[in-house]
Amino acid sequence: MLKLENLSKSYGKGEIKAVDNISLEVRPGEIFGFLGPNGAGKTTTIKMIVGLLRPDNGRIYLDNIDVWEDPLKAKSKISFVPDTPQVYDKLKGIEYLNFIADIYGIPADLRQERIEKYLDIFQLRHAIGDIIGSYSHGMRQKLVLISALINDPKLFILDEPMVGLDPKSSYNLKEIMREKCNEGKIVFFSTHVLEVAEKLCDRIAIINKGKIIALGTMDELRQHSKEKESLENIFLELTENE
């Protein structure tokens, strides 16, 4: 289970509260969507979970491991896909994947099986021997996705994962997210694409100005909203009222 407790983070001299005392729980087997307008605090929250930003206050637990108290143990269960696929552009694709597998200590036969599986799903096999510097944005995105799947993470956390992916890869990624969730893993992702969230997520949180303004399943969100049709309407209503 992923548990965020009273999480806060501010920038500057505490003037700008990027994340303001948020708490939530995500259960195993859940796809959790994290929605909000630009600058709402989505990426800041995600960065705190994966160890890129130290929270000012609050705690983050993954399976009762405090992410900031025992980072090595927690990180070995987490995989992160950032919003910009920045990777070592002088390495070859396969070298990068092997590097990641070495760090997670994945045995040779298992890594081969997983790498080959995802290379085929994302159709990247042809380029895997090339230097990453020669990849397009989408290809880098796929490489980062594959590298994040090598260790079969307990928590799969993605920041705007659909940006830059072609329709087929985007579809495949959604399938993989569903598959991970069926295996009892947690999938936590942020997105702007409301249809994706609406169709894919078991539960959704809407964050605005650092505060969670709505949390629940699609049905629960509908009940609290006047505009009961689409997530888009609920989203607009909630974020505009703030």
Added chain:
Amino acid sequence: MNRIWALVKMDLRNSFRLSAFKEKIKNREDIVHIIIVIVALLSLLPTYYLLVSGLSNIYDIYLNIGQKSMFLLTGILLSQMIVLFFGILYVMSKYYFSSDLNILVPLPLRPKEIVGAKFVSLLVYEYITVLPILLPFIIIYGIKTDVNILYWLYSLATIFFVPIIPLCISSILVMFFMRYTNIGGRKDLLRTIGYIILIIVLIVFQLKLQSISQRAIVDEDFLYKLITDSTILVRSLGIVFPPSMWAALSLSNLSDISGLLYILLFVAVSILIFFIMLFLSDRVFFKGLIGNLEVSTSGKGAEVRLEDFQRSSLPYVAIAMKEIKMLIRTPVYLMNSIGGVIIVPIVMILPFFMGDQESINLLRNLLKNNQQLVNLIGVGFITLLGIVNNVCSTTFSREGKNMWIQRTLPIDPRDQIKGRILSSIIVQTVGIIVLYGSLAYLGALTLEGIFIIGILGILGSIPTGEIGMIVDAYRPLLHWDNPQRAMKQNLNVLISMGIGALYILGIGLLAYKLMDIINIFVIYIIIALIFILSSLILYRGLKKVIEMTLANLE
């Protein structure tokens, strides 16, 4: 000109992170950070003071032989040579490998506008490099000689124009170099080898000129000339690089019109070369650049064998291999790290290589009779290379925007240390082999030397590497747009060198004091123990710093 100025402003703002700095000085933690860096820099002052007071003695020596203008030539020549040699890498990186080129090239700008702007921003760095070297010379001369206001005015002009000619020469050399090495396939390798050859050729050229000019003045009436002509040495030795000579002559001939003429000549030639450089850039810059930004793919898809999927290694070995691959495949890194450990030992023996047979034989005998000393100096030299190779002192800075990978993966700080030290040792091994070669050429390599230099050299590279890593882990420079910024224009390198030099100096002094008292093999063992012990102590500190930095970066 307006456009060049706009580009320069943007570049400087970006390079020195001026906007971010304004934010930084508001934050208390950052202020503490800045203060620690200032203290670290201040710790370099004692060494600097020693050097400067040594300079004062050199002035007295020149004064005694009636050639005090030589003192000025030494300072100016030294500054210009440093700009020329370091300039080659700076220029290559700034003009050809910086990431802003992707934005600048598609804009409606002429090549000379891009080059002009990059030149001016490099110039700012060069002033920062040159001032600590040149100022002591100018000030010591000014204070010890009875000078008038004209001296200080000419000095201002000299300081302002000193980096221009050498930086223009570097720019021209690099632009043609890149133009003619811009040929598909393995151009990175071609360029690295070319770079090493270029540097060696430049040095050989300088040494040849020097030996010619030295021979020219040693004739029968040399002593007579020395007494009657107070600028004879400057005019003879200055031939090596005439602009330095003009500047030195202008500052030493204040009283007559020739002083004015020399400074005018110096300024005019500087300006002229600058415009020639701009003129040439319009013709060759893009030819070396276009195609350079593209990364070639194999087209048919590079073959990946089954073994490639099954290659597994321990985490620290994976980190070391990643470091080495990145070093080898990034030309600027390769030239600085491996290029450095190859060039430095070769350059050290070049003067002997070019000298006459008699002096080589003399040196060979000298070395043969002092084998122990050769071994000790060899160890010191390799240990020093452990800092000069820049591998550890920029290891985190080189991660740049990829730092998120290191921070989100479950990497034990111990593996970080072991892996990164291992990568430095691999680079060091290349240096050790080249040193063996150089020593063998001088007939000073023995079997015992191979073992002592190899083992103690590598043992000594560990603590010096750790010192560099502590500095770099404490304040990694992650926001850079061209790789040179991470490697050479990184203050961490300078701070590590300062601290590392003190460490080596301390051990060297100890060895020197012990030499007459105890057996040399006991000294070797003592040195080995010091290396091992300090490695362990530094390791503990380093582990804490890495843990702290990786968690707290924002």
